Amino acid sequence: MNTELAPRAAETRRAPSGVRLRWNRFWTEMRRDAFCYLFLAPFLVCFVAFIVVPVVMAATLGFTSYDGFGKLRFIGFDNYIALFTQDIVFLTKALPNTFLFALIVGPGGYLLSFLFAWLIHQLPLRIRDYYTLAFYAPSMAGGVALSVVWIAAFSGDRVGYFNHFLLQMGWIDSPVVWLQDPKYLLKIMILVSLWISFSVGFLAMLAGLQTVNRELYEAGRIDGISNRLQEVFYITIPSMKPQMLFSAVMTIVGTLKAGSISTQLTGLPITPQYAGHLVINHIDDYAFIRFELGYASAVSVMLLLVSYFAMRFAYRLFGSKEEL
Amino acid sequence: MIRRLRRITPFQYALVSGFTLLAAFMSLPIVFILNHAFKPQNELFLFPPRFFVQHPTLRNFESLFLHAANATVPFTRYLFNSLLVAGLTLVSVILVSTMAAYVLAKYDFHFKQLILSMITLSLMFAPETVGIPRYLIISGMRLNDTYFGHILPALASPIAVFMLVGFIAQIPGELIEAARIDGASHVGIFIRMVLPLSVPAIATISIFTFQGVWGDVETSTLFMQDETMRTLAFYVNSLVSGLQNNVSGQNMAAAAGLLMFIPNLIIFLLFQRKVLETMIHSGIK
Numbered sequence: 001m002n003t004e005l006a007p008r009a010a011e012t013r014r015a016p017s018g019v020r021l022r023w024n025r026f027w028t029e030m031r032r033d034a035f036c037y038l039f040l041a042p043f044l045v046c047f048v049a050f051i052v053v054p055v056v057m058a059a060t061l062g063f064t065s066y067d068g069f070g071k072l073r074f075i076g077f078d079n080y081i082a083l084f085t086q087d088i089v090f091l092t093k094a095l096p097n098t099f100l101f102a103l104i105v106g107p108g109g110y111l112l113s114f115l116f117a118w119l120i121h122q123l124p125l126r127i128r129d130y131y132t133l134a135f136y137a138p139s140m141a142g143g144v145a146l147s148v149v150w151i152a153a154f155s156g157d158r159v160g161y162f163n164h165f166l167l168q169m170g171w172i173d174s175p176v177v178w179l180q181d182p183k184y185l186l187k188i189m190i191l192v193s194l195w196i197s198f199s200v201g202f203l204a205m206l207a208g209l210q211t212v213n214r215e216l217y218e219a220g221r222i223d224g225i226s227n228r229l230q231e232v233f234y235i236t237i238p239s240m241k242p243q244m245l246f247s248a249v250m251t252i253v254g255t256l257k258a259g260s261i262s263t264q265l266t267g268l269p270i271t272p273q274y275a276g277h278l279v280i281n282h283i284d285d286y287a288f289i290r291f292e293l294g295y296a297s298a299v300s301v302m303l304l305l306v307s308y309f310a311m312r313f314a315y316r317l318f319g320s321k322e323e324l
Numbered sequence: 325m326i327r328r329l330r331r332i333t334p335f336q337y338a339l340v341s342g343f344t345l346l347a348a349f350m351s352l353p354i355v356f357i358l359n360h361a362f363k364p365q366n367e368l369f370l371f372p373p374r375f376f377v378q379h380p381t382l383r384n385f386e387s388l389f390l391h392a393a394n395a396t397v398p399f400t401r402y403l404f405n406s407l408l409v410a411g412l413t414l415v416s417v418i419l420v421s422t423m424a425a426y427v428l429a430k431y432d433f434h435f436k437q438l439i440l441s442m443i444t445l446s447l448m449f450a451p452e453t454v455g456i457p458r459y460l461i462i463s464g465m466r467l468n469d470t471y472f473g474h475i476l477p478a479l480a481s482p483i484a485v486f487m488l489v490g491f492i493a494q495i496p497g498e499l500i501e502a503a504r505i506d507g508a509s510h511v512g513i514f515i516r517m518v519l520p521l522s523v524p525a526i527a528t529i530s531i532f533t534f535q536g537v538w539g540d541v542e543t544s545t546l547f548m549q550d551e552t553m554r555t556l557a558f559y560v561n562s563l564v565s566g567l568q569n570n571v572s573g574q575n576m577a578a579a580a581g582l583l584m585f586i587p588n589l590i591i592f593l594l595f596q597r598k599v600l601e602t603m604i605h606s607g608i609k
Contacts, residue, residue, distance in 0.1 A: 050461065
């Protein structure tokens with residue numbers, strides 16, 4: 001940092017003394033707080049190297065044609081133009097699939113998380129922990145550990161548990177190949193994702209419910225709140241906005257980055273007839289199968305933009321002040 | 325107990341029983357994996373399929389560990405890698421994040437607001453979206469096939485710092501002020517006061533960090549080309565990916581899945597109370 005700042009200091013010597021004074025003050029303050037920067041340094045270095053720089057690089061690579069080995073070639077907006085005019089798989093499969101998937105798993109999972117957290121909160125204190133564990137355990141086990149469960153449950157023959165159940169009930173006549181049939185794959189992905197969506201955000205909501213001031217309910221009752229639903233809308237949710245927002249952010253991230261679930265279910269990097277093709281799969285396809293890194297980066301920039309706007313929306317709903 | 329029971333209305337009774345059923349339903353995958361892992365080979369082919377194990381056996385775990393005999397990389401190597409990476413990552417994330425969070429929460433300095441808002445913004449960051457540049461950076465720094473390649477990317481954990489900032493901010497500033505007057509150094513204050521006082525938050529981020537690292541397949545797939553440097557999660561993932569049309573390996577994969585799940589469960593059960601305690605302070609305000 002020293003070497004970088006020295007020439008700038010020399011420059012300011014010729015400038016009006018006001019600037020120089022300000023610069024000197026800034027510099028002494030920086031030196032006074034040196035230990036702060038020292039404490040921050042390890043985190044900040046990794047943060048910049050593995051988060052800031054990759055995002056900037058993705059933004060730059062998006063304007064290039066690059067195969068990972070040869071030379072970078074700048075091609076301007078061509079990637080983006082191709083993405084929205086020529087990429088049929090993206091437009092007809094990845095985009096609608098992701099849209100449907102995110103719309104159900106995101107808000108759906110979020111509402112279910114809140115509902116279950118609220119219901120758990122109504123239970124006596126001693127037994128709450130067991131319920132918390134029951135809902136949280138699947139997400140804790142994680143996608144990798146549970147994929148064997150889904151594979152066995154949705155197995156395509158009569159031995160598959162889901163098939164067996166439906167056959168017993170007489171709802172279907174012959175076993176359905178759940179995971180390979182394009183008709184069902186996306187629906188099963190949504191179901192499975194909802195099942196494991198009670199994660200960090202769910203815990204945050206549980207904690208948030210504990211922070212709500214009990215006296216507010218009393219006061220609300222006097223002011224004319226008559227049922228539980230009104231209580232939830234007018235007292236509970238406004239009182240736990242910080243946790244609601246945190247949870248919303250976690251849900252958005254979790255939903256948009258989901259992509260490995262289709263691979264885990266079908267065992268194929270590209271699902272049959274692109275039935276479970278999400279934007280993340282599209283990125284992986286172009287990046288690590290076709291090695292068109294520039295194009296893949298353009299797609300990931302689009303995904304980052306979408307998650308940014310989803311975040312803005314969440315802040316609008318629950319944020320206390322206009323940030324971002 | 326009796327007083328408690330008397331207050332329960334029929335509505336609550338219906339609610340609790342319905343909810344219990346729901347909770348049981350939601351935890352089915354866990355019950356299933358537990359049973360599946362102990363099923364002997366012949367029970368996998370039973371018709372009608374049985375949910376619960378009838379003659380539990382440890383054969384699956386045995387064959388998992390003895391897979392060494394005919395595989396290029398023994399199971400124990402994956403296990404060792406996972407344990408080493410998870411352990412080292414956990415310790416370094418705790419140290420690095422707490423240090424950063426301490427100064428961010430308790431001191432005023434230039435660029436602080438900028439850094440804080442960047443951390444809040446990057447909560448939405450999912451490493452999966454920028455896998456390519458990350459791969460380029462890792463190979464540019466020559467971290468491929470090293471343990472640093474596993475650990476360093478995990479150190480950039482905005483969620484950990486974010487939660488810790490929220491928690492440390494509510495530690496009274498007077499405590500730190502008093503320690504400073506008594507002549508404690510910055511490092512001394514950090515080690516003797518901030519670290520012990522933020523144990524609940526540290527427990528929480530330990531759980532998430534451990535879960536993240538323990539279940540991470542991405543790093544092993546992208547950054548590690550050498551099979552001997554890959555982790556247990558990757559191995560389990562590859563075991564499972566061959567199973568779609570093949571029932572016979574399911575019990576072994578379930579056993580491996582169970583091995584993935586058990587450490588998470590133990591850590592969570594140990595720290596559960598602390599988690600909720602931390603979450604109260606770490607919403608986005």
